[in-house]
Structure formats: structure tokens, C-alpha cells
Amino acid sequence: MIWPLKESTADISEVIIEVCEVLISALDRRIDPYFRFSSQVDNVVELILRAYQNSNYENYRSRYLYLIDNLLAKGVRRIPRELREYDR
8 A cells, every 4th residue: 555655756645644644543543463554664654754845735744744743652763764864
């Protein structure tokens, strides 16, 4: 599910937000019996940051920041490294 989103060059901000919100919600509810999302966390972080950077809509940007905050609260370690890369 994540790979096509990462490879897309179209403006799919709304789709990215919806997919990431569902995945993070599943993580919140511990609905990940095969650890599929856990193995995709790095890709999700990269996708969220890229979409945030490319979005011109304040509503989407706020939702992306919420997702980032949510993942930070869960202790996802990849985010600080990705944020440093993003700042460059």
C-alpha cells in the first residue's frame, strides 16, 4: 500500500493523509498481527514528511504535523533523523 504512494508524482496529499491516519490508528489499537505496519514505519515517516513539504494547503499541513507528533509520542525513533534530513 505504501510503495505506490511513495512512487506517485501526482498530488495525492489527501490520499496520503487518509492512508497514514488509518495505519497509525491501527497501530494505536494494536491491530498489526503480522507487523506489516511496524516494518513500514520508516516509509510512512518519509512519505509524511515529503507530503508535508509538497503541500500548500494549511489543513493538510496541520494534519501531517499531527501525524508526526503522534508518531513521536509513540517513540518512533526514525522521525528525528528524518527531520534533520528535512531541514537541510
